[in-house]
Amino acid sequence: MFNQGTNRAPSANSVIPFFVLSAVxxxxxxxxxxxxxxxxxxxxxxxxxxxxxxxxxxxGFVTSxxxxxxxxxxxxxFLQNIYSEKLTKSIFYLLLFGTIGLCFSFYFDSNGIxxxxxxxxxxxxxxxxxxxxxxxxxxxxxxxxxxxxxxxxVVWLALTAIAGLLLAINFLIPFxxxxxxxxxxxxxxxxxxxxxxxxxxxxxxxxxxMFLLVHNLESRPLYFAYVLLLSSLILGGISKVISIPTxxxxxxxxxxxxxxxxxxxxxxVYKMRLRRKLDFGLKKTMIAFxxxxxVIIGSIFFIAGFQTDFNLSxxxxxxxxxGFIATLILGxxxxxxxxxxxxxxxxxxxxxxxxxxxxxxxxxxxLKYQFYSHVSGFILFFASLLLNLISLFYIGIGLLMIGxxxxxxxxxxxxxxxxxxx
Amino acid sequence: xxxxxxxxxxxxxxxxxxxxxIDPELxxxxxxxxxxxxVILTKDPLSVKIELTLTSKGCPMGDAIIQDVEQTLMRLYxxxxxxxxxxxxxxxxxxxxxxxxHAAFNGF
Numbered sequence: 333m334f335n336q337g338t339n340r341a342p343s344a345n346s347v348i349p350f351f352v353l354s355a356v357x358x359x360x361x362x363x364x365x366x367x368x369x370x371x372x373x374x375x376x377x378x379x380x381x382x383x384x385x386x387x388x389x390x391x392g393f394v395t396s397x398x399x400x401x402x403x404x405x406x407x408x409x410f411l412q413n414i415y416s417e418k419l420t421k422s423i424f425y426l427l428l429f430g431t432i433g434l435c436f437s438f439y440f441d442s443n444g445i446x447x448x449x450x451x452x453x454x455x456x457x458x459x460x461x462x463x464x465x466x467x468x469x470x471x472x473x474x475x476x477x478x479x480x481x482x483x484x485x486v487v488w489l490a491l492t493a494i495a496g497l498l499l500a501i502n503f504l505i506p507f508x509x510x511x512x513x514x515x516x517x518x519x520x521x522x523x524x525x526x527x528x529x530x531x532x533x534x535x536x537x538x539x540x541x542m543f544l545l546v547h548n549l550e551s552r553p554l555y556f557a558y559v560l561l562l563s564s565l566i567l568g569g570i571s572k573v574i575s576i577p578t579x580x581x582x583x584x585x586x587x588x589x590x591x592x593x594x595x596x597x598x599x600x601v602y603k604m605r606l607r608r609k610l611d612f613g614l615k616k617t618m619i620a621f622x623x624x625x626x627v628i629i630g631s632i633f634f635i636a637g638f639q640t641d642f643n644l645s646x647x648x649x650x651x652x653x654x655g656f657i658a659t660l661i662l663g664x665x666x667x668x669x670x671x672x673x674x675x676x677x678x679x680x681x682x683x684x685x686x687x688x689x690x691x692x693x694x695x696x697x698x699l700k701y702q703f704y705s706h707v708s709g710f711i712l713f714f715a716s717l718l719l720n721l722i723s724l725f726y727i728g729i730g731l732l733m734i735g736x737x738x739x740x741x742x743x744x745x746x747x748x749x750x751x752x753x754x
Numbered sequence: 755x756x757x758x759x760x761x762x763x764x765x766x767x768x769x770x771x772x773x774x775x776i777d778p779e780l781x782x783x784x785x786x787x788x789x790x791x792x793v794i795l796t797k798d799p800l801s802v803k804i805e806l807t808l809t810s811k812g813c814p815m816g817d818a819i820i821q822d823v824e825q826t827l828m829r830l831y832x833x834x835x836x837x838x839x840x841x842x843x844x845x846x847x848x849x850x851x852x853x854x855x856h857a858a859f860n861g862f
Contacts, residue, residue: 408814474812542810543779547845606848607780609860667779671814674778682818683825689778 341407342417344676348747349424350400351669355743357392357431358658359736361385366729369722373642383438389653390523391431391454397661398531399423399461401668402482406468409475409538415467419460426457444503451493451500458493462486477554481534484562488526495519514572524649525587526565528657533557533594536660540598543614543667544605553597560590584635588628595624611691612699616663619707623655626714641720650717654732655710662706662739670694670746677751686754693749694742702742706735759831760800765793768802771830775822778815782858784823788850791841801835802827807846816840 341347364385365372371381403420407413414420430453437446465486469479496519502508508515537554541547564587571579598621610618630648638644670690678687709731716724759767772790773783784790784806792805804823808816820838827836851859 405814409812411812538812542812545809545848547810547847607859671778675818679818679821683775683822684829689776689781691781 341404342414342420344672346417346420346424347400347404347672348669350396350403350427351665351672351743352747353424353428353431354393354397354400354661355665355740357388357396358662359733359740361389361393362729362733362736364388366726366733369725369729373717373720373722373725380438380440380442383442384435387431387435387438389658390528391427391434394528394653394657394661396427396431397665398528399427401664402465402531402535404668404672405535405539406465406482409478409535410469410472411474412468412470412472415464419464423457423460423464426453426460430454430457442503444500447500447503448497451497455493455497458489462490475538477551477558478534478538480558481530481537481554484558485527485530485534488522488530488565492519492523492527495522510573514575518569518572520649521568522565524652524657525561529652530558530561532657532660533561537597539664539667540617541601543607543617544601544610545607546601546604549597549601549604553593553600557590557593557597560586560593564590581635584631588632591624591628595621611666612696612703613663613666616703616706617660617667618663620656620659620663623651623659623710626655627652640718642717647714647717651714655714659706659710662702662735665739665743666694666699669743673746673749677749681751688752688754693746695745698738698742702735702738705731705738709733709735760833763795763797763800763831763834765795765802768795768804768827768831769793771827772804772823774826774830775819777809778818779813780809780859782851782855784819786852786855786858788846788852788855789819799835800833801837803837803839805839805841807841809846811842 364381368381368385371379371385403414430450433446433450434454437443437450440446466483469483472479495515498508499512499515499519502512502515506512533554537551541549564583564585567579567586568583571577571583602618607614627648630644630651633640634644634648640647670693673693674688674690681687709728711728712724713728713732716722716728769785769790772793773785775784776782777784777787777789780787787809789807789809790804791807792803794803794805796802804827806820806823808819813819820840823838824836827834
């Protein structure tokens with residue numbers, strides 16, 4: 333039989349734990365924010381609670397689901413066998429214990445030994461992940477733009493992890509010749525832009541047109557976005573280390589242009605889509621993109637020196653994570669996890685008997701309410717940050733929490749689904 | 755029923771039978787989606803070649819759809835050898851979707 337890709341993916345049991353960890357982490361992260369409004373609203377940058385929340389979200393929620401989804405999707409996108417299933421399983425445990433240990437270490441007074449030990453575990457996970465990704469993609473000639481973005485993203489992931497470990501060691505034995513806060517900013521931007529955004533652009537350049545049924549797309553805007561974002565990150569990193577403010581302005585300018593090129597690509601895909609009516613999984617995916625406009629505006633205002641009650645650089649980073657990345661992930665969960673579980677349970681019976689469809693594995697009404705509570709929640713949450721309104725903060729985070737609970741219910745329903753006969 | 759299927763086997767009958775195969779992402783059968791480009795029946799030995807396309811080359815459900823085609827036809831026509839050939843020319847477009855497909859497509 334012609335192998336279209338899913339037969340080359342690792343077993344469902346080795347990728348599903350990444351999705352579960354992600355869904356649980358999202359809820360824990362939101363609960364932490366709800367119970368620590370002061371840490372978020374007042375001293376947003378460098379405090380133990382904020383560092384804990386950030387790492388629950390970026391490692392437990394985002395990185396976990398990216399790892400799991402990539403191990404499933406790389407064989408499909410690049411028509412290659414997954415390099416190693418054993419590595420896939422090892423990476424999960426390293427990520428799980430590394431994330432839990434790191435977050436505990438942050439929460440309890442940023443314990444230097446804990447940060448270094450668990451940071452090292454995470455670095456090992458990253459090294460194994462990079463080996464698995466690079467060896468899987470190999471010399472595939474499929475989807476060249478996606479390949480470029482994904483391969484680059486894992487390099488940024490490595491740099492992010494190394495910078496993180498240096499910061500952890502610096503807690504134990506201060507050795508950095510410059511202010512560690514500057515390296516923290518580099519660490520954050522490398523991770524969020526270099527790792528998440530590059531990876532998301534690479535994967536979405538294949539998946540969004542595929543789900544919306546769009547063919548023959550011009551890939552040049554994505555190459556422009558690639559060069560612009562890459563230059564932006566490199567210049568931004570240099571500007572922080574050697575303190576040249578002009579370089580930072582250029583870096584922001586290039587970054588904004590890069591985002592605009594990417595958004596334009598997505599806009600073209602959306603306009604050309606043959607699939608006019610979108611289900612709520614896709615609606616949730618698509619509603620993530622307008623939040624990038626808020627990120628762009630927020631970063632322009634920040635670099636222009638606008639003063640607001642809330643630190644604008646923290647604001648655009650929060651919008652990027654909670655508005656764009658999280659919304660996109662919560663939507664794409666419904667386009668990956670039900671299919672992985674469905675293939676595991678029903679593929680042996682396909683054609684031999686009537687089977688459920690992937691959409692039957694979760695409750696669509698719950699998804700609908702999750703969509704409404706999440707979208708209204710993040711809009712009110714962002715408004716509360718800018719206006720510094722505690723009541724609005726609680727309404728926004730409350731709605732996000734309802735969305736996270738509904739999401740977890742659906743995820744568990746999918747994961748524990750038992751075969752049903754029609 | 756099954757022996758009758760084999761006795762009355764025809765390309766049109768097989769084509770209609772493929773309406774049982776549903777695209778798991780789009781919830782529309784592959785005939786109304788316009789994914790079946792050709793049905794070529796050979797009676798001696800009894801075999802059929804299905805020329806099939808997918809809505810996109812990297813479709814993650816491609817394997818499942820191909821398996822569904824093979825197993826559905828083998829179930830409906832015991833003894834029939836089924837070969838599925840993936841074809842990409844002409845590339846699939848919305849023009850290939852039937853009226854029933856359009857109705858199902860937008861009814862979700």
